[in-house]
Amino acid sequence: YHKWIQSFKRQSDVHVLEMLVKHRMPSDVPSQLDKQIPLCDEPMKAMNECRISSLRAKVIHVETPTLMYIHLKSRDQSYRELRQGLRFYDGDDHQNRDYMLPKELALKGYLCAVRNPLDWDNWHRARIIHVLDNSVTLFAIDFGNFITETIGELRLLRAEFFSYPIQAIKVSLSGIAPFAMKWSDGAIDFMKKFVRKYKSEYNLGCVFIDQLPDDYYS
Known part of the structure; x- marks a missing residue:
């Protein structure tokens, strides 16, 4: 059975894997073939409408x-x-057991809930990036950081949590670049300290001027 499941995981066959564990999933957990979390469309609208007025924002995470x-x-x-x-996931143990992510669904791209250590261990929505045995690396889509956790700490997402657009918007400061193609630790530390005052209040003005490529991460 384990080898059979692994073959479906390698193919990322969500439909088959969800069907195999459907009897163990609460009725308010949708198939992720039918449900996806929408993107925040405000930056794109601002660019399409050529708005020059700034949108109020706060920095939540800096790489x-x-x-x-x-x-x-x-x-x-x-x-x-x-x-x-x-x-909801802070509920009693019985409730938590009902929503534990089945091991069969611990596969790349699957959405789930996990506690975020950068946000006081509050529950966040996250996308699975990598799975190695019982260890899972996830990306917190509403905060922008990576989390490493065991499969047993992940929870199935209820249908209601698919209606909220992704909250964290990935941005880059315009018109700057690092020396030697890589930012120094000192420059990164300076930036993190500089934006701390913009983490608690929406006192940062943003003007969106261009769209980052889909694979942008450097």
Whole structure:
């Protein structure tokens, strides 16, 4: 059975794997063939409409000066509702067991809920990036950081959590570049310290001027 399951995992055959474990999944957990989380469309709308007025934002996570994640003030209420809803997974042990992610569904690209150590261990939506035995690397789509956790700590996403657009918007400062094609640790530390004052309040003005390529991560 294990080898059979692994063959479907290698093919990323979500349909077959979900069918195999459907009897173990709560009724409010949808198939991820039918449900996907929408993107935040405000930056694209702003660029298409050639808006020069800034959108209020706050920085939530920094990798480098040319790779950061922000939240928009216009999405604040949506984010608060999402965070409140995800507290569902703080319920009793019996409830938590019902929503534990089956090992069969621990495959690249699958969406689930996990505690985020960079956000006081609150529950976040995340996409599985890599699986090695019982260890899983995930990307927190509403915060912008990577998380490593065991399969037993992941939870199935209820249908309601697919209606909220992705909250973390990936951005890059325009008109700057690192020396020697790579940012120094000092430059990264400076940037992280500089944006700390923009993490708690929406006091940063953003003007979106171009779209980053889909594979942008450097």
